[in-house]
Amino acid sequence: AQTVTQSQPEMSVQEAETVTLSCTYDTSENNYYLFWYKQPPSRQMILVIRQEAYKQQNATENRFSVNFQKAAKSFSLKISDSQLGDTAMYFCALPTSGGSNYKLTFGKGTLLTVNP
């Protein structure tokens, strides 16, 4: 069974600083994607970034980047120049792929608070 673990229930960071959120996972698949989603207090789940496991290059989207370590099954999210609007729950997610069992498996989430 696939599992996703986020070991940091809560984190805080000062505005303009950098913060890294951790995620580890377990899967028996070789080709897969990984996602980070953001859920602000408004509750709308927003896709932040996606990483393909077959790509060695870490994905980057503006201030958001990942550190993907396939062998270690680690997938951390780095937020640079943190902004107040980054305050949200962040979820790491792993989809199954192929077959009839497609779904996203989510970690428990990390509540990130950006302080002014």
Add this chain to the structure above:
Amino acid sequence: KAGVTQTPRYLIKTRGQQVTLSCSPISGHRSVSWYQQTPGQGLQFLFEYFSETQRNKGNFPGRFSGRQFSNSRSEMNVSTLELGDSALYLCASSWDRGNQYFGPGTRLTVT
């Protein structure tokens, strides 16, 4: 393109009643998935529909059901509501098992 929409946004029901939630996916998306989010259990997969067929179902009792229409809009139904069904129900659409885009959710409160 318009995003995923869900109606209603808030719902209060009494134990034993049934409820129907609606989800309209992004135009062109044929896959619709439903998730339940609670503080205790986190995000749990309910089911996925594609071209009006259920492709996958999570580990939920038979009181939870769904369907998808020819225009890809989807509904989920919960019968004989229990207090534990109080949750945020999220719908997500994708073209076909690619990036999933979520709606704002329906907050269901069972009293």
